[in-house]
Amino acid sequence: MYRRGEVGGVGRALRLLDLLRGYKRGRAVADLASELDVSTRTVRRDLAELESAGELIERTIIDGKAGARLVERAFGYVAITRRERYTLLAVRSMFDVLRGTPFHDDIESVETKLSQRLEPSERSEHTTFAQRIVYVPDGGTKAYDDKADVIDALLTGVLSRKVIRFAYVDSQGRRQRGHLAPFAIAIHKHGLYVVARRLKRPEEGAELTSAAAVSTFAVERFTEAEHLRAFPFATPADFDLDAVMHDAFGVHLAATDEPTRVVVEFSKERARYARARVWHRPQEAHDLPDGRLRIEFSTRARLAPIVSWVLEWGPHARAIEPPELVAQVVAELDAARRQYEAGARA
Template identity: 30%
Template sequence: MSQVGRPKGKFTQHRRLDHLRELMLRHPKGITLYEMAEALGVTVRTMRRYMKEIEREFDLEGAPTRGGGPMLWRIRSSELPRKVELRRTQAYAFLAARRLFEPMAGSSLYDEINMATEKLLALSRRPGRGPNAGRADARLEERFLYLPFAPKNYSERTEELDDLFQAVADLRPLWVKYRSSGKTKEERITIHPYAMVLHRDSIYCVGYHVQRGEIRTFVLDRMRDSEVSVTEHFELPPGFNIDEYFQGELGVFKSDVEHRVVVDFDAPAAEYVKMRRVHQSQKLQPLPGGGVRLTMIVGNLLPVTSWVLEWGGRARVVEPPELVQAVERELTEALAKYRSN
C-alpha cells in the first residue's frame, strides 16, 4: 500500500499543484477525489485543500457517477487550454532562446518550459511544404540560437526558483532566508515579489521588502529555505514598471541618486561602442582621432565600474570623480598583485 502524506525528497506543494493541473487536463471527463489523492500520494483531506487552490485558476465542475459512486471532478470545457497555431519560422524563433533556461534544469518551471520546447522541436522538424519549403533534417534549431553569456548552475536552488516564480505569478508573499551583499549572516525576511528578471543569465527578483518597507532587488543565489504563502495575496503597485529598475547592460539596480557618467573610448573600441546600446539614456559624440565619448545617466555606479574595467586601456572615465576613483583603485590593486609576483 502506498504511503500518503508528504512525499520524500524535493516534491514541494508547488510541484504537486503542477501535477494536479496536468492530471485534470489529462482527464477531461473527470477524475475522483480519491484517484487524485492516490496519484499525488497525499490524503483526501490535503487533496480538498489543493482543489481550492486549483479553483483559483480554473472553473471546476462536479459530475455524479452511476450508482451513486464518488463525484467526478473536471475542468469546465470552456476553461480548457486552446491550441496555439505556429508556423515553423515562429517555432524556430522561440527555440533559439531555449538555452537561456538551461540553468534552471531540475525545477518545475524548467520542466514546464522543456515540455513546450519539445513540442516546438517536433513542429520544427516536420517536412516543409511547397517549392520553397526547408528540409526536415536541416537541424536549424542547432544553428540558429542564443548562447548564454555566462550561465549559472541553479541545480541547488530549484526549490527557491519554483517558489519565487509561483509567488511572482500568483502575487503571493514569499518568506526566505536571505544574505544581503557584504553580510555574512542570513536573516528571515518577507518579500512581495513584483517581478522576476533574467539578466546576464542570473536571476533577480524586484520586490517589496516588508520588514524594511522599501522596494529592493534580490538575487536568487542568496535565497534559501523559501516558502510561499498559500492564503495571502498582495496587490501590485499601480504604475509599477520594471524598466525603472533596469539599467540596460549595467544590471537590475535602482537608486534615488542619479549620476552623469562620461567615458571616452579610443578608435579601436569606438566601432564596438557604436554597435551596442548600453543604457537607454546614452548619447555618443565623436572625438578627434576616431574615438567616441559616451554619456549616460545612471543610478548605481557599482556595475558601471565593472563595465568600464572590461574595456581595459580602451576606455577612460571622465566623470563623475567617484567613478574615476573607483576604477583607479581597482586597477591599482590589480597591478599590485602582478608586481608582487
C-alpha cells in the same frame, strides 16, 4: 529533469493534469511516473482520482505502452510557421543557461506540446533545428540544481501576489530572515533576481502604497522561501520595473534621488564595438576627431557596476565624469597593480 519538490496527493494530481495537457495522443503512464518521480501504480491511482473529480481521461496505448489522454473540453488550433518554430527553438536555447529552473522546464514543455501538433515531416525537420542555431553564454552561468522548491515559491509569490517568508545569505555571508513582497523576476547575465520590498510583518503587504525601498535578491542566495497563501500583497501604483532597471547595468537599483551624468571615452580600436550596443536608455554617442568615441548618459544607478563596465574594456576605455567614477576606477586599477607587484616580489 527538474522536480518541483515533494508534493502532496492534491498537488501531484494537479501536476499530472498539467503534464497531460496539450498532448493530443496522450502520454505513456511510465513517462508520467518518471516525470513525477513516483510509481506507475501511483499515477494510475491519481488518474482515477482525476476522473472522479470530473476530468475526462481516456486510457490508450502509446508505442506499445499503457497510456492516458486528457480529453480537453476547449481546444483551439494555433497555426505556427516554420520560421516561428525555428525562433521558438532559438528562445529555448537561450534558456538553457537556466537549466534546473521552472523557466527552462516550462519552455521545454511548451515546445514539446507544440511539437505534438506537427505533421510527421514537420516534426522530423524540427529535430534538425538544434544543429542550425546555438546560443553561447559569456561570463559563466549560475547553478540552480538545489533550488527547485525555492524558485517555485518565489514564482508563485510573483504570479499570485503572495507574501514570501524567506531565509537568505547576502554577498557578505550574513544570514537574514523575514518577509517580502515579490514584485517581479529579473533575468540578468544568465542569473535570476527577485525585485521585491521587505516587509516588517506579512500583513503589511496588503497596505503597500509606495514602491520606495525596493531591493533585488539573487535567487541562488535564498536558502528557504515559502509563499503565504493567507497574505496577499498589493503592487503599488507607482511601481515601474523599467524605472528600477538600468539596461546593461542590470539589477543594481537606483541609489541616488538625482541622476548622475556619466561620460566615458573609448579608443579608436574599440569605438565601433562600443557604438554597436545600447548601454543605457537614453544615451548619446559622439564621434571624436581622432576616431575615438564618447558615450554619455544620466543614471540613478550605483556607480559600482559602471566601474566594472569601464574596467572590462582595459586600456580602451577611460572614465571622464563624474569625478567619483574616475576615482573608483583609478583605485581599482591601483589595487590590481599592487597585487601583481606583490606577486612578482614573492
